[in-house]
Amino acid sequence: MKERSAAFLAVAILAASLSVPLTGRTQDSAALSAGAAAYPDGLVYVVAEGDTLWDLSAKYLGSPWRWQELWEKNRFLTNPHYIYPGIRLVIFPPPGREFALPSSGASAAAAAEEAPKPETKSAAIAAAKKPPMLDISPSEYVRAGEFLKERPSGIGRIRSGDEPKVAFSEGDKVFLKLDKEIPSGQLLGVYRVRGPIAARGDRPVAGYAKYLVGILQAKGKSNGEAVGIVRNSFEDLGRDDQLGEEIPSYTPVFLSPGGAGKLKATVVSGQWENEELAAGTFIFLDRGASSGVAVGDVFRLYDEGDKAPGGAVSEKAVIPVEVAQAVVVRVARDYATAFVAKSQQSFSAGVNAVRGGEAPR
Numbered sequence: 045m046k047e048r049s050a051a052f053l054a055v056a057i058l059a060a061s062l063s064v065p066l067t068g069r070t071q072d073s074a075a076l077s078a079g080a081a082a083y084p085d086g087l088v089y090v091v092a093e094g095d096t097l098w099d100l101s102a103k104y105l106g107s108p109w110r111w112q113e114l115w116e117k118n119r120f121l122t123n124p125h126y127i128y129p130g131i132r133l134v135i136f137p138p139p140g141r142e143f144a145l146p147s148s149g150a151s152a153a154a155a156a157e158e159a160p161k162p163e164t165k166s167a168a169i170a171a172a173k174k175p176p177m178l179d180i181s182p183s184e185y186v187r188a189g190e191f192l193k194e195r196p197s198g199i200g201r202i203r204s205g206d207e208p209k210v211a212f213s214e215g216d217k218v219f220l221k222l223d224k225e226i227p228s229g230q231l232l233g234v235y236r237v238r239g240p241i242a243a244r245g246d247r248p249v250a251g252y253a254k255y256l257v258g259i260l261q262a263k264g265k266s267n268g269e270a271v272g273i274v275r276n277s278f279e280d281l282g283r284d285d286q287l288g289e290e291i292p293s294y295t296p297v298f299l300s301p302g303g304a305g306k307l308k309a310t311v312v313s314g315q316w317e318n319e320e321l322a323a324g325t326f327i328f329l330d331r332g333a334s335s336g337v338a339v340g341d342v343f344r345l346y347d348e349g350d351k352a353p354g355g356a357v358s359e360k361a362v363i364p365v366e367v368a369q370a371v372v373v374r375v376a377r378d379y380a381t382a383f384v385a386k387s388q389q390s391f392s393a394g395v396n397a398v399r400g401g402e403a404p405r
Contacts, residue, residue: 086117086135087134087135087136088132088133089133089135090130090133091129091131091132091133092129093129095127095129096111096125096127097111097115097121097124097127098111098231098259098291100114104135107182107183108182109183109186110294111124111291111293112124112294112295114133117133125230125231125232125289126227126229126231127229175298175340176298177296177298177299178296178298178299178340178371178373178383178385180373180383180385182294183278185294185297185383186256186292186294188255188292188383189253189255189326189374190255190328191251191253191313192252192254192379193251194252195239195240195252196235196252196254198287199223199224199226199232199286199289200220200223200270200286201221201287202218202219202220202221202234202260202281203220203221204218204219205217205218206219212274212277212281213277214258214274214276214277215273215274216274217263218281219269219270220269220270220272222270226262226289227262228262229261230262230289231260231261231262232259232261232287232289232291233256233258233287233288233290234256234257234259234277234281234285234286234287234288235255235256235285235287236286237253237254237286238252238254238316238317239251239252239253240252241313243310243312243313243330243393249312249330253315253328254286255326256278256291256292257278257281257285258276258277258281259274259291260272260273260274260275260281260287261273297339297340297371297372297383299340299342299371300338300342302400303336303338303341303399303400304338304341305336305399305400306398307331307336307337308396309331309335309337309343309396309399310330310394310396311328311329311345311393311394311396311397313393314326314327315328315381321368321384321390321392321393322384322387322389322390322391323368323386324384325383326381326383326384327370327381327384327393328379328381329343329379329381329382329397330378330379332376332377332380333375333376334377338372338375339373340371341371341372342369342370342371342399343369343370343382343397344366344369344398345366345370345384345398346364346365346367346396346398347389347395348395367389367390367395368384368387368389369385369386370382370383371383371385382397
C-alpha cells in the first residue's frame, strides 16, 4: 500500500510539471496522485537516460513485472527492453487496487478489510461475478518457467565478473559473452536450464526446465568486452546460466476450477531439483494446449502409491489420496506450468493431476 501511495503522489507532481520543459531530473520526482479517471488520456513522459519500461513500471504501476501494460499503450516501441532518451511515452495511472484470491483464511480476511467497498448495487453485482484470482505476487509469477522437449539456447552468458566471484548477484558488474550486438541500456533475462529430466508417470517424457533467475542491463563495452550490471537476482547467477532478450511480465490468473471438463495429466517435474514438492512451488504437467489445457485451470493432485519408471504401480499401491491443488499459469503446446496453491502433504514427481470430475479410481 505504501508503494502504491507513493506512486500515485509522484504522478500528480508530474502532471503539474507538464507546463514546463521536462528533464530526467524533474521526472525523478514525478509520479501519480490521482486515479485513472483523472487522466483518461494518460500522462506524457519524456524518456531520460537510463530509463527502462521495467523501471517505469515499478515507479508508476507498482511492480516492474507489469512492464507489458506500458508497452501495450506504446506499441510504437519495437524493442520494449530498450528505450532511448527523448522519446515520449504515454503512461496511464493504474485503476483501483487489485486483490488476489488469498490461499488462506487469515490472508482472505485481511484482503477483505482492505478491499474497496462497492459504491452501488450494480458495482456489488459486478464484483460478485468477477472470477476469483490466484493469490500470487508478480515476482513469484514471472519465475514460473517452462518445460521444453529440446534444450533451449540463449544469446550468450556471463563470462566473468569485475571481482573474482564464482556467482553474481544484484549490483555486480559482469562481463558478457554475447552472440549478437546488444545496445547499451537494454535489459536481458538470465535463465537457468535444468536437465535432461527423465519424467516418471503414465506418459514418460524427457526434457528441460527453464526459468528466470535474474535481470541484467547491458552497459556498452569496456576494452572491447560487453559489460552489464545485475539489476535483479532471485538466485546467485552463474556462468552456465543463459542470457535471453525475452523478459516475462505479470498477468493476473483468474481461476477456472472446472476447466473444460475432466482431464488427467502427470506431474513431470518440479521447477527446482527438490525431490519433495509442496505449496508455493511450480510444477510441470505433461498436458498442454493441444489437450485443451488453459491458464487458470485448477488441477487436483493425487498420490496413488509408488510407481516404477514405466508408470506401473507397485505392490504398495493405495487408494488415491489428494495431496495438493495447482493452478495453471503458463501453457505451451504439449506442456503446462502450474503453481501449487495448496498442499495437504508433500509429494513427488510422477503423481497424477486431474482437472474436474471426481477422484481417480
